[in-house]
Amino acid sequence: MPAVIFLAVVVALGGDGEAMRGWAIPTATDIAFALAVLAVIGSYLPSALRSFLLTLAVVDDLIAITIIAIFYTADLQVVPLLAALLPLGAFAALVQRRVTFWWMLLPLAFATWALVHASGVHATVAGVLLGLVVPVKARASVPSISTLDRRTDVAHRFEHRMRPISAGFAVPVFAFFASGVTVIGGGFAAAFQDEVAIGIVAGLVLGKLVGVFGTTWLVARFTRARLDDDLAWRDVGGLALLTGVGFTVSLLVGELAFGTGSERDAHVKLAVLTGSLLAATLASVALRLRNRTYRRIAELERRDDDADGIPDVYQGGASTS
Template structure:
């Protein structure tokens, strides 16, 4: 038994937090399945009807708004516009975790945050090592740095039904921290031609959005149509100005999310804050339409036959991405978790084993949505290097999913046997013993 004064890594969380995480897992898993279908459709379209696919992706629509040119290709609308919705949800989840979630406690946040840093740094270093001799290829150093939480959770839902709740919570909080790092990377390293005037002007619609969200929260919660009427105009203005500023426009979604109140208004009967309500209403659109459409217009790459595929995955970029995602993520996440555990003189939760942490590190190598975006930002959408990066991302994600299926599949069988061997009694409040605090 672990001594009560010894810190525990991946300890059991609160039961309420477990229920919230379970709900997110189910929603993200469904989104991962749609994402996979969109990626497969894109690959089929790009290889069976390449002229139609490229023509549709590169079709320009839009116009000029207040002197800002918004005539973009459909592919860019998907990457810049639809993904802003996805990043808005990421921002809401980040704020929830840091305000009322597990990450509000620095001691609890330390392990997943450090693990996320390791899971970003090691893949980036591996990629840089493979591309050190090619300055143009080095621009993609952040491609293997991101984990696609929807795909990862979809795989975990299939192979990890009996894995302990602490592992699932750890993967989600790790992904939240990973998303925060990815957002910072995109904002600071992949901005082009910064316009300081527009950057300053961006504060106006974001502040207006936050003012309305806080001052009118009760009204927004009471009427389903109110957020669309009151919050949509400053949100669109923030997106347009962010696009004009040179910062990738998806960052606007994060900034807007950060000013949404998480806690419900005082003195009212609302059980949830505006952030949770908006997340509940917008997530179906993001998971069911926005992200799959982005995947469809980004994942379509003409392989050029078996030889073209081999040439892509064995190139400097290809090896950097594949080794970075499959090996780098596993090494970075597991190594960082082990290191912070040792430095804190802590112990892994007695119900878990380090092979479980390694399995989560492997599943963290499933990179898709943000990795595809970073590939486009690094090399330009549709360029030969971008195609190589995307083929490598898809290949690495499949390899990581297969390897995780083996590692976590075996651990899932182990925990299933443990469940069958134990008799879990419910106490008076109906909460299983497995979620009670340790004595």
């Protein structure tokens, strides 16, 4: 839906074929920033809401990375791409058997990355593939060379070890180098004379709201899937707004679509920042209202002194003990 709205805005404003190359820019949700916003504003929100956002954002990013691999690969080299399956397969075989020696896994991961990069496919895809083969479920048995027992959640173990590098170094460095824009001196006004920038903001804010909320409602209405008992549709609406925070992957797609350092690339960066900030602000307002509601519920439950399941405030102070 963000892509559809982007294309509709570009066509309505008379955009050309080059402008339409940015159709995928507003499709991704930045999981790190979206979860950070939710953590700040939603101390009383149901845990199911966080699970919903986490799952949606991960799948959303996987789709965005797939789009990059398919639609933004200009010169595909088949031989390196096929060769990348060998170190990837060896990496998968080791981690599935709970073998986590870094001196064995890192060379295989680097070889996979290098071969995918040489194939012309964006090397981000290599990271996604490596992550997908890391196991979560337990095995019936593991080989004697394994460094872990069969019950170990390897994905969680890796995530715990890599989070300081990812959150503390990789994401801030990427944000620093990727998001430099000129705001003062005509940069903002010039950017929003470009139909691409307007389409990105509309896609991130309106497209994500319609797409996430609408799809969730349709799935709950016409399939066996049901909304979690702890959630209300107003929660989903606020969360849908929050998914409009698209930063890292959106900036990456913008660079691939229009070229790093180009004038339109600068417009894309400013539009992504503006759309993400607007989406985060609107989501904060909506979810803070829901957070107050859940806080009142929690306070009433704490006031249920006689533990009969009915808050005493609704019993007129009468004791049922």
